Amino acid sequence: MTLFRPCIDLHQGKVKQIVGGSLNDSGATENFISQYDAEYYADLYKKHGLKGGHVIALGKDKKNHEQAICALRTYPNGLQYGGGVTAKNATEYLKAGASHVIVTSYLFKNGAFSWDRLDKIKRETGVDRLVLDLSCRRTKDGWYIATNRWQTVTSTAINEENLYEFAQHCDEFLIHAADVEGLQAGIDEELVALIGKHSPVNATYAGGARSLEDLKKVQTLSDGNVDLTIGSALDIFGGSGVNLEECIGWNKQAAAEPA
Template sequence: MGSRSQFRPCIDLHGGEVKQIVGGTLQQDESTLRTNFVAKHPPAYYAKLYADHALRGGHVIKLGPGNDAAAEEALAAWPNGMHVGGGITGENARSWIERGAEKVIVTSYLFPACRFSLERLLELEAAVGKERLVVDISCRRRGDEWVVAMNRWQDLTDMVLSQETLDLVSAHCRHVHAIYLHSELLIHAADVEGLCQGIDEQLVTRLSEWVSIPTTYAGGARRTYARRLIFADIEDLELVNRLSRGKVDLTFGSALDIFGGRGVTLDALVAWNRS
């Protein structure tokens, strides 16, 4: 794990298009769906953009059915440079590696009937290897706890985020080898996803205490207008860096200029990563 938080890119797919969605509104009945952005460009455009800036490990997330072809297009634009998630199972995980994903991201498959299954985690570990497995712990806040959520973040599971549960999961996506990096955890804060109203600072702080492998946080990142900072338009990245002591990376979605946001530019994020 590095000593400084990094920007991690994403490509969210819905209905075969690149979109930015308010996470809590993504339900089976899409009458309540709130969308911040629908791209005019195809998925490959964004994958190529990330490749040009050497932003490895971007997350291609399939939000519901009808996104396989779009995901394949993104992976083909940067083979072995991006991770793919959404509908990943023990049966299809290996095929996504073969289609060009560097790693596969899994959530719902690990929770049949909303209960955590170590057996399924071991199945995925055997299918792709620890070094190619990313566990997405999407969660919703309930009181002073964060409960893992699945099925478009609508169903709560029996897993509560803690040192113990993250250690359990991390043990099966941790691999030390001369030619591989560790794999990682992806933490979606579903309650603030897409709102651009700020990160869940308490969650990021707790993650810094709990995580033992590379971890990326997603949800709520925005621009603020403080002028005292060198990187004033990406203050949330500086905040995550400080709260997590550089142990947690950050994804910008709806706030980012390439997704219709105002103020947070891809160029500034690339400069942060390189500086």
């Protein structure tokens, strides 16, 4: 059954919602800047028993790191962490309370996927606490993993073969559709269907969700095999498409469904 997964996106030390494809060295197009810190959202998710959400630090700002650590300590084992994760620092986030660490760019060296780096970080985290971020951009030939804040499109495709191979080395996938991230213009239905059909492990999709109907749509397209993150459209992030209570209700209903 498809579940709602919460998020805390950090940029320049603040909880924000941005247009994913706009992120670069000079900043980003911002949809929302919260008056609350990461601890507030972590505590909110904890109170409502929302697990499996992700804290993502966008950029190397020191305040991002401070906010992320605070969120992880507020909700131990309830949130995953991603943003600049390497084999050298992965353990720090796990010790701070992350249930998993999420890794992307570190796994690429000179534009090519590095199995050696995957082995190194896997030795630090174990397979059961590692999430591979396969966030991607659409090309005329399909979807390809994008690194460096989604600005660099690699030669590694999101396809049946690669999903199967990567699944042997991690517990979950997190896949942002960077082309629609933050736009509230609808999910990438073809990508969701592909992930749902071919991912051997739990997968969370993010990008373009704008209403509770998108949870229903992901459920149908993926046969319940893909979870959904809703960001900019959510009321707690200034959106008007869906409110958190609806998402909590969806998850409770899902939990009550027979296996």
